[in-house]
Amino acid sequence: IQLTQSPSFLSASVGDRVTITCRASQGISSYLAWYQQKPGKAPKLLIYAASTLQSGVPSRFSGSGSGTEFTLTISSLQPEDFATYYCQQLNSYPYSFGQGTKLEIK
Amino acid sequence: QVQLVESGGGVVQPGGSLRLSCAASGFTFSSYGMHWVRQAPGKGLEWVAFIRYDGSNKYYADSVKGRFTISRDNSKNTLYLQMNSLRAEDTAVYYCAKKTHDAFDIWGQGTMVTVSS
Numbered sequence: 001i002q003l004t005q006s007p008s009f010l011s012a013s014v015g016d017r018v019t020i021t022c023r024a025s026q027g028i029s030s031y032l033a034w035y036q037q038k039p040g041k042a043p044k045l046l047i048y049a050a051s052t053l054q055s056g057v058p059s060r061f062s063g064s065g066s067g068t069e070f071t072l073t074i075s076s077l078q079p080e081d082f083a084t085y086y087c088q089q090l091n092s093y094p095y096s097f098g099q100g101t102k103l104e105i106k
Numbered sequence: 107q108v109q110l111v112e113s114g115g116g117v118v119q120p121g122g123s124l125r126l127s128c129a130a131s132g133f134t135f136s137s138y139g140m141h142w143v144r145q146a147p148g149k150g151l152e153w154v155a156f157i158r159y160d161g162s163n164k165y166y167a168d169s170v171k172g173r174f175t176i177s178r179d180n181s182k183n184t185l186y187l188q189m190n191s192l193r194a195e196d197t198a199v200y201y202c203a204k205k206t207h208d209a210f211d212i213w214g215q216g217t218m219v220t221v222s223s
Contacts (some may be wrong), residue, residue: 033209035151042201042216043143043151048209086151090208093165095141095153 001025001089005098011106016077020101022070022087031091034063034072037100038083046085047072079105108132108212110202115217122192122221128185128202128214136160136180139205142187144198145216154200155187170196192221 002025012018022032030050035043045054047063050070060075074081082105087098114126128140142154155176156165164176175188185202197220203210 031208035210037151042213043210044213045209045211048207048211052207054209054211088151088153088209093156094167095156097151097153100150 001028001092001096003087003089003096003098005085005087005101008099008101010101010103012077012103013106014077014079018074018077018103020072020085020087020103022065022072022098024068024070024089027067028089028091030066031089032063032065032070033088033090034061035086035088036081036083037086043086077103108204110204110212110214112200112202112214112217115200115219117220117222118192119223120193120221123188123190124192124219126187126189126200126202126217126219128187130183130185130204133204133212135178135183140176140178140185141203141205141210142176142185143201143203143210143213144196144219145201146195146198149198152198156205157185189219192219194221197221 004023006021032050034047037043046057046061051063062073085101109131111129118124139158141156144152157176173191177186199216201216202214204212
């Protein structure tokens with residue numbers, strides 16, 4: 001299953017609302033997770049089951065979608081949110097990740 | 107606290123072998139499926155392999171099938187990745203990750219594998 005994220009690069013300012021889209025090449029129900037990765041660090045789980053916020057993750061992060069189209073929204077960007085974001089499908093093996101979306105400061 | 111610590115990375119020649127380890131602590135290791143994920147320098151994440159909590163089922167990415175073997179020792183709370191016939195394209199940071207619900211909730215810090223002559 002191929003996952004395509006858009007955009008691949010995103011430039012935004014603190015306080016902006018941003019949305020990242022992940023499209024699956026076939027239906028994956030709600031078996032989608034979102035991760036945040038900062039340089040030199042391991043990925044951090046943000047959202048699982050498409051829309052469930054992982055414990056400890058700020059509520060400005062939200063996820064939605066099912067089937068083949070999913071979105072990750074950050075309601076008001078904070079300085080610590082500038083990072084790379086990946087979606088991942090866990091519907092069937094081999095599991096796969098999107099190519100990533102790098103969120104940069106404008 | 108809940109923690110995964112990888113070790114065993116290094117520099118190896120093409121065609122060589124390496125065994126990675128992932129030591130788990132802070133949770134009941136024997137109750138969870140475990141994964142390896144890798145990331146080539148400057149690239150995205152690539153899922154590599156999975157092993158069921160009891161070792162009874164294993165899955166591999168096509169890119170490593172037949173060359174890599176995932177295993178675990180629940181008595182030692184340790185996950186392994188035996189990598190044989192290594193290629194330059196296997197150069198990456200290798201992460202182990204714990205699966206819960208439908209996501210990978212705990213990741214190790216990663217161990218770097220460089221395949222070069």
